[in-house]
Amino acid sequence: MASTTRYTTTTFALGHIVTFLALRFMNSLGSVFSFISKDAVGKIQIMENYRIGESSQQYLTLQSMVKYEMENKLVDLVQRSENWDSGCRTILRLHRVLRWLQLFLEKLQIASEDSKTSVLCTEAYNDSLACHHTWIVRKAATVAFYALPTRVAFFEAMNMGTTEEAVAKLGVALPFLSKVFDITEELYKQHNLLDLP
Numbered sequence: 001m002a003s004t005t006r007y008t009t010t011t012f013a014l015g016h017i018v019t020f021l022a023l024r025f026m027n028s029l030g031s032v033f034s035f036i037s038k039d040a041v042g043k044i045q046i047m048e049n050y051r052i053g054e055s056s057q058q059y060l061t062l063q064s065m066v067k068y069e070m071e072n073k074l075v076d077l078v079q080r081s082e083n084w085d086s087g088c089r090t091i092l093r094l095h096r097v098l099r100w101l102q103l104f105l106e107k108l109q110i111a112s113e114d115s116k117t118s119v120l121c122t123e124a125y126n127d128s129l130a131c132h133h134t135w136i137v138r139k140a141a142t143v144a145f146y147a148l149p150t151r152v153a154f155f156e157a158m159n160m161g162t163t164e165e166a167v168a169k170l171g172v173a174l175p176f177l178s179k180v181f182d183i184t185e186e187l188y189k190q191h192n193l194l195d196l197p
């Protein structure tokens with residue numbers, strides 16, 4: 001499955017729409033989230049530039065990107081230097097965010113009415129992204145999570161309808177999210193790219 005499934009331009013386009021909605025939502029949460037969305041926007045911009053650059057054909061699929069950058073020694077494997085913004089390391093950062101999102105949405109889906117989104121988000125963060133972040137980023141992220149709205153308001157802000165509707169939508173979306181995560185994880189494992197600096 002992993003070797004035959006491809007990221008297509010359609011997938012990229014859908015990704016952009018979801019990202020746009022997520023970032024708009026984060027901006028609505030106020031300036032406390034802007035340091036998070038700024039970093040996300042910067043990384044998405046790096047990938048968009050590859051998609052419109054002179055090697056854009058090499059960036060049509062995740063597999064072709066890995067092949068192209070590895071064969072042409074365009075990835076910093078040991079420490080960040082001239083290839084600090086390679087597609088491989090940029091996607092790795094976003095891939096780790098996807099793991100956080102997967103855990104967070106799974107928790108939101110099964111949470112009780114009175115559970116706090118800040119707690120769910122912090123747990124998901126500690127089990128995924130936290131170990132890749134510096135102490136200062138971990139502290140700032142944890143503080144920002146306290147500003148998250150309640151579960152109901154969260155679903156409303158994301159335009160997901162009532163709690164029942166939102167839970168049903170998450171049930172449809174989560175398997176797709178897992179599939180994307182698993183394909184990327186497998187590809188990166190094969191090429192030994194999971195710890196890029």
Ligand SMILES: CCCCCCCCCCCCC/C=C/[C@@H](O)[C@H](COP(=O)(O)O)NC(=O)CCCCCCCCCCCCCCC
Binds near residue numbers: 094
């Ligand atoms: C809804 C609440 C959103 C919480 C977002 C949780 C993720 C917390 C990440 C905190 C990142 C802080 C900013 C800086 C991080 C960088 O140090 C770090 C390393 O980068 P470097 O190796 O280039 O130096 N960057 C990263 O790990 C990438 C962070 C990108 C954050 C993207 C967040 C997207 C959030 C999407 C929210 C979607 C909500 C949807 C709900 C249905």
